[in-house]
Amino acid sequence: MRTENARIIDIRKLAENVFGILFEAAMAGEAGPGQFVMVRPHSDSRLLMRPISICDLDSERRLLRLVFRVAGKGTEEFSRARVGDHYSIMGPLGNGFPLEAAAGKSHIALMGGGIGAPPLLNLLRMLRRRADRGDISARISVYLGYRSMEDGLFLKDEFEPLANVVVSTDDGSAGVKGTALDGLSQAGTAPDLIYACGPLPMLSAIRKYASKEGIDAYISLEERMACGVGACLGCMVKTTKEDHHSHVKLSRICTEGPVFLSRDVEI
Amino acid sequence: MNTAVEICGVSFKNPVMDASGTFGSGQEYGAFVDLNRLGAVVTKGVANVPWQGNPTPRVCETPSGMMNAIGLQNPGVEVFLERDLPYLRQFDTNVIVNVCGHSLEEYLDVVDRLAGEKDISFLEINVSCPNVKEGGIAFGTDPGKLEDITRNIKAHAGQPIIVKLSPNVTSISDMARAAEAGGADAISLINTLTAMKIDIYKRRFALANRTGGLSGPAIRPVAVRMVYEASHAVNIPVIGMGGIANGEDAVEFLMAGASAVAVGMYNFHEPTAMLQVIEGIEEFMRKTGTEDVKELIGAV
Structure with a gap:
C-alpha cells in the first residue's frame, strides 16, 4: 500500500460515460485482480479520494488500468484528464478475487x-x-x-x-x-x-x-467510503458472522473486502 | 526552534494530533504515518461494549468537506485493551482515548475500566456526537447536563479528562464554562456541525441517518471563532480542530487560543496530512522567526 503521483499515458472513452485511464504506477507491481485504488481529484473543493477498481495490470511494465463510469463530479473530472496529467493515487487496497x-x-x-x-x-x-x-x-x-x-x-x-x-x-x-x-x-x-x-x-x-x-x-461490493484504509468505518456491509475486526456483524468493504464469499454477507 | 507544548503537565513533542474517528486506532494509517512523529494519537470512540453504528450510506462529500453518520461503531473497551492499546504502546507519543456512551453508566464503565492504564495520557469525553440518538450530544448541548456528567466522570477518571464540545449550541462559551465548572482538565472543539444533504435525483437523503456531522475545511472559520470564544471563557487548555489542512491553518487555531490542534477530515484527503501540518508549523516558525510554538498560543 502506498501513495504515488501517477502519470496518465492513455485515456479513452469506451462507451457513453465510461472511460479508461492507463497510469504508469509502481503499485501495479503489487496489485492483484479485484483490488482497488483511491484516486484524488485535483479540485480544491472535492476532497475525498474516489475508490475505483483495477481493470487490468501489467506488473512488469508497471501499468495500471482503471475503467470507470462518470457517476458524479469527481469521476467527471477524471474523464476530462489528458495524457501526461498526474493524479495522486493510493493503493493497492483491499482483498481481491482469490x-x-x-x-x-x-x-x-x-x-x-x-x-x-x-x-x-x-x-x-x-x-x-x-x-x-x-x-x-x-x-x-x-x-x-x-x-x-x-x-x-x-x-x-x-x-x-x-x-x-x-x-x-x-x-x-x-x-x-x-x-x-x-x-x-x-x-x-x-x-x-x-x-x-x-x-x-x-x-x-x-x-x-x-x-x-x-x-x-x-x-x-461497493459502498461510499472516505478513507479506503479501514479507519473511517463508512463502508460497512452486514455479515452473517461476527467480524474479527469490528466484533459486530459488519465488515469493512475497503479492508476485509471488496471481495467477499457471498454466503458471508447479508445483501 | 521549540515545537513542544504542555497540557495539564503532559508534554507533547508538537501540538498536532488526529481528530477522533478520522484515524482509526492509528494502526490503519501505519503504512503512511510514523506515529512517533505525532504529538498524540486520539483513538476512535470507545464504548463499554461493541456498537453497531448506523446503516449505510454513512458518508458523503460536500463542498470542501464531508458529512458522516457512522454512529460511533466500535468494538468496545475490551477489544481496545487487547488489540489497540498494545499497538499504540509501541510508539513514543501520547495516547488519548475518546470515550463514548449512551448513558452516564456506560461512560463510567469505560472510564473505570481504563483508570489503571498508565500508558493512556488523557481521556477525551465525547459528549458531542450528533449521530447517536441517546446520550452523546444530549449531554453536550445542555450546560447543566454537561457540568453534571463532567463532574461524575472526573470523579472516576484515572487520567486527566478532555471534554469534547459540540458546536451545535447557541453559546459555546457557556458550554466551555460548564465543562470547566464540572472539573474538566481541558476541552476540545469543535465536533462536527449537524447537517443534511439530499440527493435530488433520487429524492433521498444522502445519508441513511438523514442527518450527519459536517467536517472539513468548509467549517474552519466557524471552528476558529468557537475556539477563540471558548479559550477566552475558561482557564483550562483548549485543543482546537475543524478543517485543518496545513500548517498555516494550525497556526490560526493556535493564535485563536488553542494549545494544540487536531487534524480530522484531511487525513482522508491525504494520509500524511498530519506530518505536513507539523512541517508547515515549523516552516511558519522559521519564516516568522518564532523560536517557541507557545508564543503563538492566543497571539490575537
Missing part, C-alpha cells in the same frame, strides 16, 4: 454487470495464466450484462480472445434479454465457482443462486 479458489474446479463463471465488468478482465487474464501453467483445468466462461447496445458493450472485445463470452442486455438489444444471470441460465451450464462484480440486485441474485446450487460465489 485465485486459489479456482483450483480443482471444472467450470468457472465470471459475471459482470455494467461497470462491474472491468475488474473481471485482469481476473480472467490471471486465471488464463494459471490454466496455461496447468494449475487449473476448469472451463472459464464470462457473462457480461449491459444496459443496451446503444449504451455500449464496453470491454467485450477484450474479454472475447480470452474466454467464451455471453452478453446480455436489459432491453434485449444485444445478446440475451435480461441480466448476466439470465445469460448464465440460458447457457444451460452449471458452474461450480462464480466470481462476480456488478450492481447490488445482481449480486444479491447471484448470492441466492450460489446458495441454491451449493457453490462458492465471490462477489465484489
Whole structure:
C-alpha cells in the first residue's frame, strides 16, 4: 500500500460515460485482480479520494488500468484528464478475487454487470495464466450484462480472445434479454465457482443462486467510503458472522473486502 | 526552534494530533504515518461494549468537506485493551482515548475500566456526537447536563479528562464554562456541525441517518471563532480542530487560543496530512522567526 503521483499515458472513452485511464504506477507491481485504488481529484473543493477498481495490470511494465463510469463530479473530472496529467493515487487496497479458489474446479463463471465488468478482465487474464501453467483445468466462461447496445458493450472485445463470452442486455438489444444471470441460465451450464462484480440486485441474485446450487460465489461490493484504509468505518456491509475486526456483524468493504464469499454477507 | 507544548503537565513533542474517528486506532494509517512523529494519537470512540453504528450510506462529500453518520461503531473497551492499546504502546507519543456512551453508566464503565492504564495520557469525553440518538450530544448541548456528567466522570477518571464540545449550541462559551465548572482538565472543539444533504435525483437523503456531522475545511472559520470564544471563557487548555489542512491553518487555531490542534477530515484527503501540518508549523516558525510554538498560543 502506498501513495504515488501517477502519470496518465492513455485515456479513452469506451462507451457513453465510461472511460479508461492507463497510469504508469509502481503499485501495479503489487496489485492483484479485484483490488482497488483511491484516486484524488485535483479540485480544491472535492476532497475525498474516489475508490475505483483495477481493470487490468501489467506488473512488469508497471501499468495500471482503471475503467470507470462518470457517476458524479469527481469521476467527471477524471474523464476530462489528458495524457501526461498526474493524479495522486493510493493503493493497492483491499482483498481481491482469490485465485486459489479456482483450483480443482471444472467450470468457472465470471459475471459482470455494467461497470462491474472491468475488474473481471485482469481476473480472467490471471486465471488464463494459471490454466496455461496447468494449475487449473476448469472451463472459464464470462457473462457480461449491459444496459443496451446503444449504451455500449464496453470491454467485450477484450474479454472475447480470452474466454467464451455471453452478453446480455436489459432491453434485449444485444445478446440475451435480461441480466448476466439470465445469460448464465440460458447457457444451460452449471458452474461450480462464480466470481462476480456488478450492481447490488445482481449480486444479491447471484448470492441466492450460489446458495441454491451449493457453490462458492465471490462477489465484489461497493459502498461510499472516505478513507479506503479501514479507519473511517463508512463502508460497512452486514455479515452473517461476527467480524474479527469490528466484533459486530459488519465488515469493512475497503479492508476485509471488496471481495467477499457471498454466503458471508447479508445483501 | 521549540515545537513542544504542555497540557495539564503532559508534554507533547508538537501540538498536532488526529481528530477522533478520522484515524482509526492509528494502526490503519501505519503504512503512511510514523506515529512517533505525532504529538498524540486520539483513538476512535470507545464504548463499554461493541456498537453497531448506523446503516449505510454513512458518508458523503460536500463542498470542501464531508458529512458522516457512522454512529460511533466500535468494538468496545475490551477489544481496545487487547488489540489497540498494545499497538499504540509501541510508539513514543501520547495516547488519548475518546470515550463514548449512551448513558452516564456506560461512560463510567469505560472510564473505570481504563483508570489503571498508565500508558493512556488523557481521556477525551465525547459528549458531542450528533449521530447517536441517546446520550452523546444530549449531554453536550445542555450546560447543566454537561457540568453534571463532567463532574461524575472526573470523579472516576484515572487520567486527566478532555471534554469534547459540540458546536451545535447557541453559546459555546457557556458550554466551555460548564465543562470547566464540572472539573474538566481541558476541552476540545469543535465536533462536527449537524447537517443534511439530499440527493435530488433520487429524492433521498444522502445519508441513511438523514442527518450527519459536517467536517472539513468548509467549517474552519466557524471552528476558529468557537475556539477563540471558548479559550477566552475558561482557564483550562483548549485543543482546537475543524478543517485543518496545513500548517498555516494550525497556526490560526493556535493564535485563536488553542494549545494544540487536531487534524480530522484531511487525513482522508491525504494520509500524511498530519506530518505536513507539523512541517508547515515549523516552516511558519522559521519564516516568522518564532523560536517557541507557545508564543503563538492566543497571539490575537
